[in-house]
Amino acid sequence: MYQKIVYFLQNPFVIISTVLIGLSIGFYSPSLGLLLEPFGFAFMSLLEMSLIPIIVCAVILSISNLFSFKHPKIKLGNILGVLISITILVSFLATLMAIVLNPAVDFLESESLTIKEISTFSSFVDRKIAQPVFVADKGSVSKFLEASVPRNIFDALAESKMLQVILFSIIFGIATAYMMAPQRKKIEAFFETTLSVFKKIISAITIWLPIAIIALMAGGAGRIGFDMLVQMGGFILKIYFIFFVIFIVCTIIIQVKTKRSFFEVIHLMKDPIIIAFGTRSSILPIPSILDIFEKEFKIDKSLSKLLVPLGAVLGRFGNIVYFAFLAVFVAGIYQTEMTFSIFIIVGLLSLLAGLSTAGATGILTLVALSIVLTPLHLPVGAIMPLIIAIDAIIDPMRTLTSVYTNCAAVVLVTPKTESDVPKLSKT
Numbered sequence: 001m002y003q004k005i006v007y008f009l010q011n012p013f014v015i016i017s018t019v020l021i022g023l024s025i026g027f028y029s030p031s032l033g034l035l036l037e038p039f040g041f042a043f044m045s046l047l048e049m050s051l052i053p054i055i056v057c058a059v060i061l062s063i064s065n066l067f068s069f070k071h072p073k074i075k076l077g078n079i080l081g082v083l084i085s086i087t088i089l090v091s092f093l094a095t096l097m098a099i100v101l102n103p104a105v106d107f108l109e110s111e112s113l114t115i116k117e118i119s120t121f122s123s124f125v126d127r128k129i130a131q132p133v134f135v136a137d138k139g140s141v142s143k144f145l146e147a148s149v150p151r152n153i154f155d156a157l158a159e160s161k162m163l164q165v166i167l168f169s170i171i172f173g174i175a176t177a178y179m180m181a182p183q184r185k186k187i188e189a190f191f192e193t194t195l196s197v198f199k200k201i202i203s204a205i206t207i208w209l210p211i212a213i214i215a216l217m218a219g220g221a222g223r224i225g226f227d228m229l230v231q232m233g234g235f236i237l238k239i240y241f242i243f244f245v246i247f248i249v250c251t252i253i254i255q256v257k258t259k260r261s262f263f264e265v266i267h268l269m270k271d272p273i274i275i276a277f278g279t280r281s282s283i284l285p286i287p288s289i290l291d292i293f294e295k296e297f298k299i300d301k302s303l304s305k306l307l308v309p310l311g312a313v314l315g316r317f318g319n320i321v322y323f324a325f326l327a328v329f330v331a332g333i334y335q336t337e338m339t340f341s342i343f344i345i346v347g348l349l350s351l352l353a354g355l356s357t358a359g360a361t362g363i364l365t366l367v368a369l370s371i372v373l374t375p376l377h378l379p380v381g382a383i384m385p386l387i388i389a390i391d392a393i394i395d396p397m398r399t400l401t402s403v404y405t406n407c408a409a410v411v412l413v414t415p416k417t418e419s420d421v422p423k424l425s426k427t
Contacts, residue, residue, distance in 0.1 A: 014210055015274055022214040026221025037219025043212035046205055047279055050198045052157060054283050056169050057195040058309030063173025064188060065306040079303075079413045083311070086409050087320070090246070091354070092347040094321040095328065097242050099343070103325065104332025106234030166313060199287035202275075209278045220392030232390055239325050243397045246321065250408035257411045258297045268296050269407065276403040277396045282312045285403050299414045307414065311406035318401035320354030322394065326387065327372045334378060342376070349375060 026033030150156040150164035176187050254265045272285035286309055293304045327346045353371040
């Protein structure tokens, strides 16, 4: 009976239904939506309890394997080159699709002044959020570098300073790679076991994800209101269309590489899809992805355990796509001509901005939009409140795009079976 309940709650149609139910509650009764929202936040806090341990374990294992990686037939440099090429391709493809779809058209042609008033005066958000998110500072680079280095790793862990935690994990992983083989194996075994423990915790928590989705969606819809959703409907549909196109392409890549049917791939990947969409975390789906890769797709276990966690931290494909889309959107609003040089600049800067969000989640990632807009002399603060308002709707699909594209990239560059490839040797 319990397994039937679990299977029902994890059904994709149930997840989609809970999203619609949550939006309906928030739009119909904003006060009820805001009342339910704390329950969703409590659920997210329960999941975030496992977030930092998973990041630490995943990054340490990935870096340790990366620096100790040796293979007679596989060159890691070539694989990383392919992954970098995929990232560049995604960035420029997203920029091109955004230019074709022209998301600023609906904004400029709207007869309602509500959007323009909100984007200019930020009348619907708190003053703290409405202020510009980027302030020029001569010492900004030095301050950024200083803030990246943890003076006390325990303080960084306690305060969830993700960049510092990631940097510490990278250093620890490098040091682990250069330990003697017996010691390195003990350290790696410890972190692998810890990762497995938190996998069990996440599996138990995410069973009740549909209930949390209702609360979160109701709160988000209650905050932005139905009128705002209608006015920004074209913007939302267009970015979702780009995300959907990337999802289809990634599914086809996995289908061809694993020789499974299109819908079979989606069915096998449903757990990571649900976790990524529901929790808006690129880290939490890692354990289920590794299980699927090993048990269902039969791809090289050692290499997938190296690339999947590393890609979850650095492969910010969803953010890259969204930054490119937002850059084209803002450029369109301010009538900036999209020349070929602007196209190249947006593509490159969106890639850089996306990579800079490693470890950040949700609204915090939007701060990096200044990396794209500032060199183009486009304002950041004026339009940011509007983007923040609809982020609750965009963020789930943005996270899913990051996770799913990372999966497709790993499947593409990883040998299909361990039997096809000699065992890895570590120094």
